[in-house]
Amino acid sequence: MKEIEQNKKAWNLISEDHYHHFKKVLEEKSYELNPIILEELGNIKGKSLIHLQCNTGADTLSLAREGALVTGVDFVKGNVYYAKLLANDLGIPSASFIESDILTLSEIHHQTYDIVFTSEGVLGWIPDLDVWARTIRALLKDTGFFYINEIHPFYLIWDEEAFSNNEIKFKYPYFGRYKNIDTTIGGYAVPSKQTKAYDWMYSVSDVINALIKAGLQISYFHEFDTLCFDAGNMEQVGKIGYRHPQWKDKLPMQFSIKATVAR
């Protein structure tokens, strides 16, 4: 698919910058996983865990530090190269990384896991949530669970510039199924770069129904008023992320879902 190939090129532009950034913050221990994620995952010691869309492995390796036996997957060659380097730098040689598009992972990888994990900035890059969900089911042991903590699609409908100026202005249709064309990539951890990339809107029901259709059973759906990056004029809330003081308790910014294999 031409859009996926273009997205790979776009993400590859910031692989090296992400590696240097995350190596520094992980070594100085100023970066940690969102504590809500850690709490919701529970005890992962000794569990096999596959992390989808792992970028250069910062969160994958943080999960390894919590005791999980981790495998990261990303479709960018540079991300996988730097994730392996980062694992080596941090002394976590047991971590493994696979270069693959999530949508074709099932064709090349047949192992199953206790936990399938993905988080914070992933779904917008996936053009087909049904294939995504079937991939998750195929990766899960029958006793395992899937966990996602992601940007809430309700936040994604607002005009970004207005939002950063304390205004709420509608811009993107919640039910918009068409692809958006982006002119930059990144910007949440390292400066963004000019490029072309494609993303797709998702609704809450798209995500939940895709998981159910693939044979999963939802254990919970949680919503939060904090976001994993600063969208402008937001206040830092410890390691959880950022909250807009004006819309505290008013707008959903992030959500999480835990699901198990349906019996």
Ligand SMILES: C[S@@+](CC[C@H](N)C(=O)[O-])C[C@H]1O[C@@H](n2cnc3c(N)ncnc32)[C@H](O)[C@@H]1O
């Ligand atoms: C915002 S980053 C994910 C950040 C995430 N919180 C983490 O663990 O670092 C999105 C990632 O998705 C990857 N990606 C995008 N589309 C993909 C696809 N179809 N298959 C695999 N990886 C993909 C990108 O290369 C990028 O590393």
